[in-house]
Amino acid sequence: MSKREESKFKINRRLGVNLWGRAKSPVNRRDYGPGQHGQRRKAKPSDFSVQLMAKQKLKGYYGNIGEKQFRGYYQEAVRRKGDTSENLIGLLERRLDAVVYRMKFALTPFAARQFISHGHILVNGKRVNIPSYLVKDNDEIEVREKSKQLAVVLDSTQNTERDVPEYMEVDYRLMKGRYLRAPKFADVPYPVMMEPNLVIEFYSR
Structure with missing residues (x-):
């Protein structure tokens, strides 16, 4: 960790x-705030x-x-x-770790970063292990075949705390998604x- x-x-x-x-x-x-001074009145x-x-x-x-x-x-x-x-x-929002998080393949941006670094994500069929990789419009993001049944992935996709935004689409049956477009600030x-x-x-x- x-x-x-x-x-x-x-x-x-x-x-x-x-x-x-x-x-x-x-x-x-x-x-x-944390620490012994966390509850002090702030100016x-x-x-x-x-x-x-x-x-x-x-x-x-x-x-x-x-x-x-x-x-x-x-x-x-x-x-x-x-x-x-x-x-x-x-x-x-084009960062690959942000996209993986938005598509709910990971529970947090930190988990998305680790998931990508460990080689579990494909972009247009090719493995990408750089979390800061910038995806392009219509790029296809997919969980690698051997990783699709990992508990962390299944738990994340079933999480109901958040929804997938409209500027991307996801098929959880295939564990694959598509980045449609860059969002406006109001869309995020x-x-x-x-x-x-x-x-x-x-x-x-």
């Missing part, structure tokens, strides 16, 4: 939100801290992406035509409020 996976609930408590909408999140019981946050929190939430949601890689997504979003906030969300089923515009402000200071 990776350190990131071990710390996923710490991320929830540090940010004070149930980031992935999980029923077992400790935030459901303790909505204050009114500055603009910087509000922007930083927005960035940390978005980074954390996608499996606690590293800062260097996340900044790279911002820079690519700026380079592309159109709204930078929408571009950023579109890039993040975040369980908590995300503010990509504040993330853009943070990096453009």
